Amino acid sequence: MTVQSMTTTKTGDVEGTLSQVYALAGAGAxxxxxxxxxxxxxxxxxxxxxxxxxxxxxxxxxxxxLALAAMEAGVQGLRLNPGNIRKEEQIKTxxxxxxxxxxxxxxxxxxxxxxxDLLAKYGSPVPEALVESALIEIRYLEDVEFNDIKISVKHSxxxxxxxxxxxxxxxxxxxxxxxxxxxxxxxxxxxxSVAGIATLLSEGIGDTIRFSLTADPVExxxxxxxxxxxxxxxxxxxxxxxxxxxxxxxxxxxxxxxxSAQKALEEANLPIQVAxxxxxxxxxxxxxxxxxxxxxxRGRGHLFIKGQVVRVVPEAEMVDALLDxxxxxxxxxxxxxxxxxxxxxxxxxxxxxxxxxxIQGDANxxxxxxxxxxxxxxxx
Ligand code: SF4
Numbered sequence: 001m002t003v004q005s006m007t008t009t010k011t012g013d014v015e016g017t018l019s020q021v022y023a024l025a026g027a028g029a030x031x032x033x034x035x036x037x038x039x040x041x042x043x044x045x046x047x048x049x050x051x052x053x054x055x056x057x058x059x060x061x062x063x064x065x066l067a068l069a070a071m072e073a074g075v076q077g078l079r080l081n082p083g084n085i086r087k088e089e090q091i092k093t094x095x096x097x098x099x100x101x102x103x104x105x106x107x108x109x110x111x112x113x114x115x116x117d118l119l120a121k122y123g124s125p126v127p128e129a130l131v132e133s134a135l136i137e138i139r140y141l142e143d144v145e146f147n148d149i150k151i152s153v154k155h156s157x158x159x160x161x162x163x164x165x166x167x168x169x170x171x172x173x174x175x176x177x178x179x180x181x182x183x184x185x186x187x188x189x190x191x192x193s194v195a196g197i198a199t200l201l202s203e204g205i206g207d208t209i210r211f212s213l214t215a216d217p218v219e220x221x222x223x224x225x226x227x228x229x230x231x232x233x234x235x236x237x238x239x240x241x242x243x244x245x246x247x248x249x250x251x252x253x254x255x256x257x258x259x260s261a262q263k264a265l266e267e268a269n270l271p272i273q274v275a276x277x278x279x280x281x282x283x284x285x286x287x288x289x290x291x292x293x294x295x296x297x298r299g300r301g302h303l304f305i306k307g308q309v310v311r312v313v314p315e316a317e318m319v320d321a322l323l324d325x326x327x328x329x330x331x332x333x334x335x336x337x338x339x340x341x342x343x344x345x346x347x348x349x350x351x352x353x354x355x356x357x358x359i360q361g362d363a364n365x366x367x368x369x370x371x372x373x374x375x376x377x378x379x380x
Contacts, residue, residue: 002030003224011041028225042069064090127164154181175207250278251296310341
């Protein structure tokens with residue numbers, strides 16, 4: 001399962017484009033698509049491809065000759081839009097060349113640029129129209145015995161996108177590239193993309209994904225990677241921060257602590273799950289599964305590893321202590337760090353927890369529930 005993103009620079013700007021490619025790869029993109037919309041772009045690709053850390057796909061619209069030029073520039077694959085390269089012979093010429101070079105082609109149908117004839121036939125870009133567009137293009141490719149095909153049928157309307165891919169998956173066996181097109185800026189763009197992509201992935205549909213956000217493309221790559229990580233479809237390479245939503249029990253501003261912890265941990269690029277919890281009463285227990293976490297006590301933070309408190313630090317040092325311990329945890333492992341736990345940390349933490357429960361009350365009503373159970377158990 002791979003994550004794609006796309007550069008937003010002018011492809012002729014070789015250094016600018018390459019620096020974005022590196023940023024995207026660093027954020028989790030396995031493949032980067034770059035537009036090849038003019039001769040200068042194809043020339044730029046000739047310099048970009050050999051220096052890129054990830055495979056480059058040339059995005060081709062309207063001019064089939066630019067597909068030929070991109071292949072000459074050394075790209076690792078093409079995306080053709082069947083809505084605007086419609087001449088059968090031109091498509092076949094590109095396919096023959098791709099076949100000779102051993103390169104894949106993605107048939108990238110988009111509801112916003114659907115073939116005019118199909119739009120006239122169906123009246124609007126309904127799922128059947130998108131799938132038919134893909135099938136026509138696939139037939140041209142198969143006619144010249146080209147089979148290294150991937151397909152996408154992107155729609156900006158999430159239910160239509162889901163329906164299009166379901167229909168396509170029922171019809172063909174080729175790998176599918178998933179995306180909600182023109183999803184817009186976050187957070188709505190993220191929500192739409194996750195709704196469409198995750199629904200299909202949970203049905204076993206999809207091989208590559210892209211979030212099409214109106215944002216820095218690094219955000220797209222990050223979101224794609226995080227989605228796959230959160231679904232367990234890819235090993236975690238980056239940080240997974242879990243944080244409680246905060247409530248009246250919180251002893252710190254959880255949003256502020258979580259935000260600065262996220263920033264510091266992301267910069268450190270640590271592949272671990274970290275919890276930031278607003279109170280020590282419920283925090284360490286609720287976040288027991290996290291590799292490491294911090295919960296706020298009365299002016300102090302309880303730093304815990306796998307639910308066991310290893311240090312108690314002043315509130316002002318919570319984020320620094322978390323970062324320091326997270327680094328050591330990644331370097332040395334859980335056993336070693338638990339062995340280095342401060343001797344009285346658990347004891348101090350337990351005393352503070354009791355104190356807070358007395359002040360705030362016990363949200364889980366453990367005492368009352370135990371008493372009620374004991375009473376029932378002791379009845380004749
Ligand atoms: S960890 Fe504490 S502050 Fe956070 S939601 Fe749970 S009870 Fe509230």
